[in-house]
Amino acid sequence: MPSSVDSALSKGDILEGSEEIATTGHENSDKGAPVDEPTAPSVSLNDPPRSSSKDIVAAIANHYASPSKPGSTGPTITASRPNFRNKNSGEGKELDAHLLRRLAGPSVGKAGLARDQTEITRLIARASEGSKYYENEKRKSEEVEKKIEGLLKLRDTQRAMADIPRLEASADKIIAELEATRDLSQTIVHVDMDSFYASIEVLRDPSLANKPFGVGSNNGVLSTASYSARAFGVRSGMATYIAKALCPSLIVVHMDWERIGAASEAVMDILREYAGDPDGSMEGTGMDVAGVDEAYVNITGYCKAHEIGAEECVERIRAQIFEETKLTASAGIAPNKMLAKICSERNKPNGQYALSFDPDAIKEFMRVLPIRRIPGIGRVTERLLDAVEIRTCGDIYTHRATLALLDKHLHLREKLAVYLGLGSTQVKPWARESRKSVGAERTFRAIEDPAKIQEKLELVTRELEGDLERLGFAGHTVTLKLKLDTFEARSRAKSARKPVRKYDELLAIGQELLAHELPLRLRLLGLRVTNLKDLRAPETGIKRFFGNPQEAAIRPAKRRKLDVENSDGKDAMKEEPIYILDDESEDDADEQPQTKRAATATPEKPRTQSLPDVEAVPRASSHEPMGSQEFFAATSNQPLGKRKRQPSPSHRDDDSDDIEEVVRHKSDKSSEQHICPICSKTLQTDNAGLNAHVDWCLSRSAILEASASASTSGPSDAAKSLAAQSKKATGAKKTGPAATTAKPGSSKGSTKGGKADIRLAWKVL
DNA sequence: CGGATCGAC
DNA sequence: CTATGTCGATCCG
Numbered sequence: 032m033p034s035s036v037d038s039a040l041s042k043g044d045i046l047e048g049s050e051e052i053a054t055t056g057h058e059n060s061d062k063g064a065p066v067d068e069p070t071a072p073s074v075s076l077n078d079p080p081r082s083s084s085k086d087i088v089a090a091i092a093n094h095y096a097s098p099s100k101p102g103s104t105g106p107t108i109t110a111s112r113p114n115f116r117n118k119n120s121g122e123g124k125e126l127d128a129h130l131l132r133r134l135a136g137p138s139v140g141k142a143g144l145a146r147d148q149t150e151i152t153r154l155i156a157r158a159s160e161g162s163k164y165y166e167n168e169k170r171k172s173e174e175v176e177k178k179i180e181g182l183l184k185l186r187d188t189q190r191a192m193a194d195i196p197r198l199e200a201s202a203d204k205i206i207a208e209l210e211a212t213r214d215l216s217q218t219i220v221h222v223d224m225d226s227f228y229a230s231i232e233v234l235r236d237p238s239l240a241n242k243p244f245g246v247g248s249n250n251g252v253l254s255t256a257s258y259s260a261r262a263f264g265v266r267s268g269m270a271t272y273i274a275k276a277l278c279p280s281l282i283v284v285h286m287d288w289e290r291i292g293a294a295s296e297a298v299m300d301i302l303r304e305y306a307g308d309p310d311g312s313m314e315g316t317g318m319d320v321a322g323v324d325e326a327y328v329n330i331t332g333y334c335k336a337h338e339i340g341a342e343e344c345v346e347r348i349r350a351q352i353f354e355e356t357k358l359t360a361s362a363g364i365a366p367n368k369m370l371a372k373i374c375s376e377r378n379k380p381n382g383q384y385a386l387s388f389d390p391d392a393i394k395e396f397m398r399v400l401p402i403r404r405i406p407g408i409g410r411v412t413e414r415l416l417d418a419v420e421i422r423t424c425g426d427i428y429t430h431r432a433t434l435a436l437l438d439k440h441l442h443l444r445e446k447l448a449v450y451l452g453l454g455s456t457q458v459k460p461w462a463r464e465s466r467k468s469v470g471a472e473r474t475f476r477a478i479e480d481p482a483k484i485q486e487k488l489e490l491v492t493r494e495l496e497g498d499l500e501r502l503g504f505a506g507h508t509v510t511l512k513l514k515l516d517t518f519e520a521r522s523r524a525k526s527a528r529k530p531v532r533k534y535d536e537l538l539a540i541g542q543e544l545l546a547h548e549l550p551l552r553l554r555l556l557g558l559r560v561t562n563l564k565d566l567r568a569p570e571t572g573i574k575r576f577f578g579n580p581q582e583a584a585i586r587p588a589k590r591r592k593l594d595v596e597n598s599d600g601k602d603a604m605k606e607e608p609i610y611i612l613d614d615e616s617e618d619d620a621d622e623q624p625q626t627k628r629a630a631t632a633t634p635e636k637p638r639t640q641s642l643p644d645v646e647a648v649p650r651a652s653s654h655e656p657m658g659s660q661e662f663f664a665a666t667s668n669q670p671l672g673k674r675k676r677q678p679s680p681s682h683r684d685d686d687s688d689d690i691e692e693v694v695r696h697k698s699d700k701s702s703e704q705h706i707c708p709i710c711s712k713t714l715q716t717d718n719a720g721l722n723a724h725v726d727w728c729l730s731r732s733a734i735l736e737a738s739a740s741a742s743t744s745g746p747s748d749a750a751k752s753l754a755a756q757s758k759k760a761t762g763a764k765k766t767g768p769a770a771t772t773a774k775p776g777s778s779k780g781s782t783k784g785g786k787a788d789i790r791l792a793w794k795v796l
Numbered sequence: 797c798g799g800a801t802c803g804a805c
Numbered sequence: 806c807t808a809t810g811t812c813g814a815t816c817c818g
Contacts, residue, residue, distance in 0.1 A: 520800075
């Protein structure tokens with residue numbers, strides 16, 4: 032194995048990444064129910080590393096035949112910055128450092144990795160060599176290199192005639208502005224389950240404890256690896272056969288979506304208890320489920336109400352999680368989501384970390400933080416920043432002039448906010464109105480027979496129709512997504528005059544788009560609908576409800592410190608008087624295509640003028656209709672809603688800012704009459720009650736949908752459907768006991784009664 | 797608006 | 806001889 036190279040790369044700041052790799056469960060549920068036999072989990076102690084023509088695998092196996100006792104030691108964390116430059120020019124065909132990292136997978140940087148990450152990485156690269164996947168990665172890598180080249184050139188020419196001190200001064204001005212927006216009033220915790228899938232497996236089969244094993248859907252890749260497996264270099268996202276090469280004794284278990292979903296539910300329910308106003312009246316409103324195994328919780332109110340400190344509160348949360356699920360969680364406590372997330376990894380396995388709320392301490396914390404730790408900064412961005420010598424957040428300040436010069440590409444303002452440790456303090460449930468698209472896609476063995484491709488299109492279309500139906504959306508634009516067998520991706524879209532959602536309409540458009548592309552050799556085909564129309568948007572009945580002057584009055588008052596970003600916080604408050612009481616439909620009423628949907632993307636002013644002298648330009652604020660927004664925002668969760676949203680705190684300089692209103696403080700009018708937008712029933716309850724009901728109602732329809740597809744499409748589809756739910760419906764009631772016991776009428780359906788049942792379900796599993 | 801890319805889980 | 810699916814954001818033309 033090469034060595035000279037090592038010096039250049041060896042200390043890969045391996046720390047971080049995502050614990051779990053997202054997987055779908057589509058494949059694993061193919062064969063009926065998830066593995067859950069009385070017997071041992073479906074382990075596949077496969078054949079020893081098949082010595083392929085490439086004895087690379089064998090080489091890897093050799094290299095790691097005797098890893099530094101897996102359990103014995105935590106990974107040696109050699110803190111050092113990534114170094115992408117290829118200093119190993121001495122060797123014949125050296126693989127590009129960036130490419131190596133790409134091949135290493137998305138989660139390189141995770142905690143608990145083996146020591147010499149570099150060796151593993153390059154061996155993996157060798158093993159991958161020649162595959163289409165490899166070639167594609169190489170191509171992409173080269174594109175990035177090219178972009179960097181251009182960037183550096185631009186920087187140099189610009190710098191030649193730039194007034195550096197002035198650029199720095201303007202950056203400092205922005206810093207001052209941003210600093211003024213700092214909000215330390217909220218205590219936010221990010222709770223992250225420890226190797227979730229793996230831990231769940233250990234619970235089912237205790238004999239797995241301390242053994243190196245991985246959890247994967249099928250033959251492909253591992254979604255997660257146990258800590259002892261990580262000591263061998265195995266990590267999430269890694270191809271199973273490579274993992275086996277690294278760790279011959281690796282055990283591979285399949286995902287058990289039922290359990291994962293139940294466990295997730297149990298955990299989220301616990302968290303919801305801590306996420307509410309001080310009086311506890313709005314339990315769950317201060318929570319943001321960010322995936323099956325993680326969530327943000329605003330514990331400000333809870334701590335105040337119970338007169339306890341944040342750390343104690345979080346200890347309590349974690350203890351409760353463990354007590355009720357026997358699963359451990361890690362957590363980060365900080366004044367905003369970004370920081371909380373970063374902190375939750377700090378003491379990863381079963382630990383917590385509380386960041387100081389002192390601005391200077393926060394800045395010091397950021398100063399040494401590798402840029403890659405920032406949510407939103409991935410492989411490519413890390414590479415770009417590295418090119419301009421920015422590796423830690425502290426480097427952002429040092430090179431602020433460069434960022435100013437390359438603002439168009441590197442976003443100075445956004446980076447400065449990161450440098451300051453600013454982030455969103457908005458913690459609330461995902462609102463269905465913020466959904467932008469609904470889609471379905473499928474990967475398969477490359478095919479080129481038009482008839483076969485057509486079949487795939489039909490399959491995907493059927494799936495999409497089902498999702499649209501279940502979710503209650505239709506869309507104006509249909510996009511066909513293709514991935515060639517070379518991994519090259521492509522997409523084609525077409526907008527219809529009317530929002531579409533039916534199978535026939537979708538298929539027709541899909542076929543049209545597809546026809547134009549054939550012939551093809553495909554490995555993936557997907558269909559997606561955007562420019563959504565919410566079919567469950569408030570109808571006249573509901574509209575009246577929200578038109579209620581009292582509700583409207585809340586609007587302007589409750590404008591909270593918008594997150595970072597907002598060049599001019601001052602007048603942001605004026606021109607508030609627009610309470611879109613009625614009609615959310617004007618939403619797609621299509622008028623100003625600009626105003627709404629495009630609000631974020633199309634600022635009223637040229638987005639390019641954000642460079643140096645960015646003068647705060649008061650823009651006409653873009654208002655989101657609030658009607659149903661508040662309604663749903665207060666809802667505790669979203670069935671089948673997906674996660675992830677603006678990772679980075681800032682947006683352009685346009686203030687389209689997330690009109691994130693604080694929806695809480697509500698009129699807790701106890702008895703009011705509302706009409707459920709889903710089932711149309713009239714309810715006698717307060718807002719919370721209504722929301723709870725809608726919640727239940729939505730999840731119920733999701734379940735019905737699942738059963739329906741079960742009877743119409745056969746068992747495999749049903750299983751898939753359920754799997755999809757477990758994964759997507761982070762907040763939705765799961766099927767099974769939990770779901771069937773949830774009480775619709777109860778104004779607290781999601782809290783008391785139902786919860787106990789759900790937990791019971793988890794324990795029973 | 798359509799297309800491509802990045803990032804996240 | 807591996808590498809999903811689903812979604813949001815952003816940038817470009």
